[in-house]
Amino acid sequence: MGTTDTGGAFGRGFWALAPLWLGIIPFGLAFAVTARAAGLSLLETQALSALVFAGSSQFSAVGLIAVGATGLEIVLTTLLLNVRHLLYGLSLGRILRLRRRERPIAAFFLTDEAFGITARARERSFLFLLGVELSLFMMWNLATLAGFLLGAAIPDPTKLGIDLIFPLAFLALLVPIVRTRAEVLVAVGSGALAFGLQKSLPGGLPILLTGVAGSLLGAFLTRRTPVDTTIDFEAAAREVA
Amino acid sequence: MTFWLTLAGMVAVTFGSRYAGLVRRTDLPDFWIRFLHFVPVAVFAALVTPSLEGGLGEGEIRVLAAVVAAIAAWRTRQLWVAIAVGMLVFWLLRIPF
CATH class of the missing domain: 1.10.286 (GTP Cyclohydrolase I; Chain A, domain 1)
Structure with a gap:
């Protein structure tokens, strides 16, 4: 199996992710409109989608640019948000044997969704994984381009109060991932802390510090609950890129 | 120029996280797995209130x-x-x- 029909493996991976396109398209559109509102050019917006290719950190980067954060603060917040990909790599490395030269390619395009789909799939090969990954990459980048062009139709953004899109977007990203008591406590506590810190600290520092403090609080609150080492594949597939 | 330097840094830390998991053989301590679970909750909440x-x-x-x-x-x-x-x-x- 697997090795006899490698050409088809890519296609099967590509289509295995296709049902998620419906969720990715509006997400990519929203990202591009938000990036435009933060003053990014088309090239800059597209470069984020093509080279960083991680939705939540792209969103936070444009939000941070809008509040005047420094480059270092943006990079550190990106690290904080994307370090979780370590877990996917660790898990994927166990269920899928990759050659040395395949690893950087598999890693570059690795996302929550691609991990979720591949981990649940019966078929596991490099080409299947690559098909899944590039399916998301293609749609994410097309949606980014479309969103930026559509955003041009919105007249005079400042007068319309379009900057409200930042808190709204993050609220909409936050609400679905808050389910347990500990998650509610971390969300409320982090919101309050960042609000308090912004009065005395400049730019992105309140967000970065709150990100670390809130996550420490969450880890402390759940210290007695066992860690789910199998990782919730459904949740991973649902979460953002 | 600042944007492109920032972007390069974002690419480095993102690719680094993705690649490190694939080549590592050891597991993370439970505390840090729990920590990582709460990062999006804390960061998104922190991005809502100030703006x-x-x-x-x-x-x-x-x-x-x-x-x-x-x-x-x-x-x-x-x-x-x-x-x-x-x-x-x-x-x-x-x-x-």
Whole structure:
């Protein structure tokens, strides 16, 4: 199996992710409109989608640019948000044997969704994984381009109060991932802390510090609950890129 | 120029995280797995509150619009629905009566 029909493996991976396109398209559109509102050019917006290719950190980067954060603060917040990909790599490395030269390619395009789909799939090969990954990459980048062009139709953004899109977007990203008591406590506590810190600290520092403090609080609150080492594949597939 | 330097840094830390997992053989301590689970919750919440009020003295209606958007996000779980509902409520409330 697997090795006899490698050409088809890519296609099967590509289509295995296709049902998620419906969720990715509006997400990519929203990202591009938000990036435009933060003053990014088309090239800059597209470069984020093509080279960083991680939705939540792209969103936070444009939000941070809008509040005047420094480059270092943006990079550190990106690290904080994307370090979780370590877990996917660790898990994927166990269920899928990759050659040395395949690893950087598999890693570059690795996302929550691609991990979720591949981990649940019966078929596991490099080409299947690559098909899944590039399916998301293609749609994410097309949606980014479309969103930026559509955003041009919105007249005079400042007068319309379009900057409200930042808190709204993050609220909409936050609400679905808050389910347990500990998650509610971390969300409320982090919101309050960042609000308090912004009065005395400049730019992105309140967000970065709150990100670390809130996550420490969450880890402390759940210290007695066992860690789910199998990782919730459904949740991973649902979460953002 | 600053943007492209920042982008290079973002690419480095993102690719680094993705690649490190694939080549490592050891597991993370439980504490850090729990920590990572809460990062998006903490960061997204921290990005909501500082920019909620805005600078145009429209704090009250912006907060009200955000509350409606949060309810929409909770009911539909759709990012774009929540944003659209929130902006619509905000624009409606802005019309002077």
